[in-house]
Amino acid sequence: MAARTRLLAVLLAALTVLGGCSSLGGTGIGRDDTAAGAAARDRTDPGTAEAVRSAAPAPAAAGGATVAVSSRGPARDRSVTTSGTGSVDLRGRAASLALRISDLGRVDALTVGRTAYGALPPRAINDIARGRTWVSVDLDRVDLGLYADTTVQLATGITGNPADLATVLEALTDDVRVVGPETIEGTPTIHFRGGVDLARLPVVAPDLRGAADRLRAELPLAAVPVDVWVDATGRLRRVTETLVPGETVTTTTLSGLGPQPAVVAPSAERVRDLFRELRRRAG
Structure with a gap:
């Protein structure tokens, strides 16, 4: 409950600061380019990262x-x-x-x-x-x-x-920042940006040690860049993982949560x- 409350507080703060001077429509991307909006986008702290991590278990639940x-x-x-x-x-x-x-x-x-x-x-x-x-x-x-x-x-x-998506996001680095409000398939969301710590991944999921070791051997990265979109109810809606910036990207968009x-x-x-x-x- 505490994690969910923290996530909703982060989403509300982001929508208030970043959404005040932007519109969500058309292409679905709104952005506040005021000084306050820029400061909010640049802010990183462990609390924001933990709030985003708490969105990951919702689809699994x-x-x-x-x-x-x-x-x-x-x-x-x-x-x-x-x-x-x-x-x-x-x-x-x-x-x-x-x-x-x-x-x-x-x-x-x-x-x-x-x-x-x-x-x-x-x-x-x-x-x-x-x-x-x-x-x-x-x-x-x-x-x-x-x-x-x-x-x-x-x-x-x-x-x-x-x-493994929900598990992967438990290994987010602490420097997650808010990018801004965006619409995913008609649903308003907040876009966050951070990274998946490849050293931490086997800690949260020991069975993924092989995957983490292969990525660390193949890529000159300590953390894989990720973009995460979370809706107003605190549910994960989209994740983009970037293995090589500008070159290798995978995107997963979630909908229809429930037993499969x-x-x-x-x-x-x-x-x-x-x-x-x-x-x-x-x-």
Whole structure:
């Protein structure tokens, strides 16, 4: 209750200071460019960070959410854009997404814990899956250097599983600041900006140590920049994770909070381990 009260106080203060001289409409972005507004946007303190962290558990408490995802960035030496929709079971740490990947077409993707599965389009099945319907990626064993490629192609965020989103935000750095009021799909929100501390991530979620270690090895970052949008009821609405500024970005937009259908991994006889297959080909 105290965390929720603190969050609502932060949102109210931001709306009052930043929203007083701005309008929320059209493109959905309003901004107060007065000296007070600029000071509010520049202010960072641990209380604001803790307030934003407290918004993260709401979707998990509801059971999950429907989501829209997108990503852009380089993957395996080519530029890739991905978009899609689906659902996340935040309690079960699982997700089901229908994706469209720029140079591959439609891919149905499932993530269950630390394993991602993709049902490839027909033109790719015989070439990679060799007669099986699905390929799998063990997110904690994928070759270093391909981890970020995988998260970009599947639009799954820094851990490789969009159902980790609430957990990831528990590792926010303390220097979170207010950007301003914005509208997300017709809902007024406050936009915050901060970072996910990769050293802290395994502390709040020990099972994500492998993901944090891979990111720290691949990226020259101590914290992954994130933008977070929270609505007036204190619920998380959108998160953008930036692996490489101006180059590699994933975005998850949440709606329809509530229990989601169970995500069931495909049976083993229908799955080919993607990176084991790639290593076999490479000799």
